[in-house]
Amino acid sequence: ASAQIGVTGLAVMGRNLARNFARNGYTVAVHNRTYARTQELVDQFGEEGTFVPAASAEEFVAALERPRCLMVMVKAGAPTDAVIEEFAELAEPGDVIIDGGNAHFEDTRRREAALRERGIHFVGTGVSGGEEGALLGPSIMPGGSAESYASLGPMLERIAARAPDGSPCTTHVGPDGAGHFVKMVHNGIEYADMQLIAEAYDLLRRAAGFSPEEIARIFRSWNQGRLDSYLIEITAEVLTHKDADTGKPFVDIVADRAEQKGTGRWTVQTALGLGLPVPGIAEAVFARSLSGHTELRSAAASLPGPGDGEARSGAMSPEEAARFADQVEQSLYASKVISYAQGWDMIRAGSEEYDWDIDLSSVAAIWRAGCIIRAAFLDRIRSAFAGNPGLPTLLADPEFARELGEAQDGWRATVTAAVRHGVPAPGMSGALAYYDGLRADRLPAALTQGQRDYFGAHTYERTDREGTFHTLWAGDRNEVRPD
Numbered sequence: 001a002s003a004q005i006g007v008t009g010l011a012v013m014g015r016n017l018a019r020n021f022a023r024n025g026y027t028v029a030v031h032n033r034t035y036a037r038t039q040e041l042v043d044q045f046g047e048e049g050t051f052v053p054a055a056s057a058e059e060f061v062a063a064l065e066r067p068r069c070l071m072v073m074v075k076a077g078a079p080t081d082a083v084i085e086e087f088a089e090l091a092e093p094g095d096v097i098i099d100g101g102n103a104h105f106e107d108t109r110r111r112e113a114a115l116r117e118r119g120i121h122f123v124g125t126g127v128s129g130g131e132e133g134a135l136l137g138p139s140i141m142p143g144g145s146a147e148s149y150a151s152l153g154p155m156l157e158r159i160a161a162r163a164p165d166g167s168p169c170t171t172h173v174g175p176d177g178a179g180h181f182v183k184m185v186h187n188g189i190e191y192a193d194m195q196l197i198a199e200a201y202d203l204l205r206r207a208a209g210f211s212p213e214e215i216a217r218i219f220r221s222w223n224q225g226r227l228d229s230y231l232i233e234i235t236a237e238v239l240t241h242k243d244a245d246t247g248k249p250f251v252d253i254v255a256d257r258a259e260q261k262g263t264g265r266w267t268v269q270t271a272l273g274l275g276l277p278v279p280g281i282a283e284a285v286f287a288r289s290l291s292g293h294t295e296l297r298s299a300a301a302s303l304p305g306p307g308d309g310e311a312r313s314g315a316m317s318p319e320e321a322a323r324f325a326d327q328v329e330q331s332l333y334a335s336k337v338i339s340y341a342q343g344w345d346m347i348r349a350g351s352e353e354y355d356w357d358i359d360l361s362s363v364a365a366i367w368r369a370g371c372i373i374r375a376a377f378l379d380r381i382r383s384a385f386a387g388n389p390g391l392p393t394l395l396a397d398p399e400f401a402r403e404l405g406e407a408q409d410g411w412r413a414t415v416t417a418a419v420r421h422g423v424p425a426p427g428m429s430g431a432l433a434y435y436d437g438l439r440a441d442r443l444p445a446a447l448t449q450g451q452r453d454y455f456g457a458h459t460y461e462r463t464d465r466e467g468t469f470h471t472l473w474a475g476d477r478n479e480v481r482p483d
């Protein structure tokens with residue numbers, strides 16, 4: 001036994017993680033159901049480090065130093081269950097089995113509880129950054145016992161991405177499903193951020209008449225400021241790309257139906273269960289869904305919009321268009337702050353619900369590099385929660401609150417323009433509604449309560465007195481106290 005870590009499942013993710021461990025000086029046992037992949041890894045990348053290829057599960061387990069750290073990187077769902085069970089049979093108490101796939105956190109909780117009974121540590125970990133991140137440094141979000149982190153953590157810290165201040169983008173997120181929960185919310189935020197960027201593009205193109213290349217230039221300039229992020233950077237790249245066959249902008253030849261693998265949907269389903277409003281993430285999931293409903297779209301395609309063609313493009317003078325681009329930047333930034341605030345609300349709610357004790361600032365810290373939502377901005381979220389761990393919402397942070405206030409004129413102008421031009425901006429307008437909803441002195445929820453009491457005797461509370469009340473709507477309309 002000479003390997004400090006083992007990786008089973010050597011498709012793109014597993015192979016690149018194994019190489020990353022090896023390049024960092026670890027001896028890595030490698031295994032795959034189909035041996036050809038194991039052989040291929042050793043043939044192609046053998047010189048990068050020390051690999052111990054294992055032809056069977058028994059050989060794989062025997063190659064690992066104790067306590068064994070064994071990482072499973074196979075297809076999520078039933079294959080993951082099958083592989084975990086296979087290795088749990090061969091493992092011994094104290095060993096650590098890690099699932100680095102995209103598991104639902106409830107599955108991770110179930111698996112962790114079952115393995116804990118057998119004395120085996122189970123670590124469900126989020127890994128973000130795709131193929132390239134896995135090789136060069138991902139953001140890693142491990143859950144599980146503190147004891148498992150003691151043996152595994154130092155290795156993860158070596159292979160993880162580095163934040164600008166040099167610290168590794170991984171931390172012990174919390175017990176059982178905490179790591180996969182946080183990864184799920186990361187993906188939910190990613191959906192929201194991508195939707196907001198898509199809306200900004202759509203508005204700049206259809207309301208202001210900018211070309212994809214001009215929009216790429218605008219995005220590049222935004223990337224120098226507070227919106228500096230990986231997603232903005234790749235958006236500019238995609239917008240400058242030309243299709244080789246037709247010479248047209250790439251963005252114009254791609255079918256406009258956005259797909260999804262399910263983590264955004266999980267986030268929204270979980271938020272509904274927790275009773276938490278995350279409209280930024282929900283609107284993004286629904287916008288992707290709407291784009292894919294071709295039958296609904298073609299049935300509605302001839303519905304009238306505001307004015308006709310000329311109102312949409314070329315209607316703004318260059319000065320107006322430039323001013324509009326600034327307003328869109330403000331709207332994008334403010335809406336992004338709102339979406340991230342909702343993401344952190346969700347992490348807090350999950351942490352309370354499942355007793356995970358997640359450090360909200362450290363989650364921001366490990367997303368500063370390696371993952372898809374990496375951005376300069378995350379360091380500000382980190383310091384907001386580090387300075388005030390009890391911050392009830394990111395919007396209450398004085399810095400973010402000030403920025404939202406400053407952005408609101410541009411934000412409102414952008415949403416107004418979207419409505420006027422008939423360009424859908426559910427993310428930006430929903431974010432603004434959330435902002436206005438939270439800051440409202442009085443909400444029409446009071447009227448909703450009245451209606452509920454009218455038709456269902458659901459009762460209400462009063463602003464001026466303690467207790468539960470009901471009005472006898474069908475009778476003399478006197479107010480009574482049901483209890």
Ligand code: NBP
Nearest residue numbers: 009010011012013033034073074075076079101102130131
């Ligand atoms: P895939 O999700 O495509 O899975 C392929 C691997 O699963 C192969 O090693 C395959 O073995 C193995 N496998 C299957 Br399928 N069924 C198996 C079974 N019953 N028993 C044993 N092995 C089985 O690989 P991936 O794209 O590298 O992703 C791995 C995990 O990482 C997934 O959970 C994914 O959701 C997650 N993830 C992926 C990304 C990404 O960017 N791709 C990012 C973050 C997380 P074989 O070679 O014998 O067929």
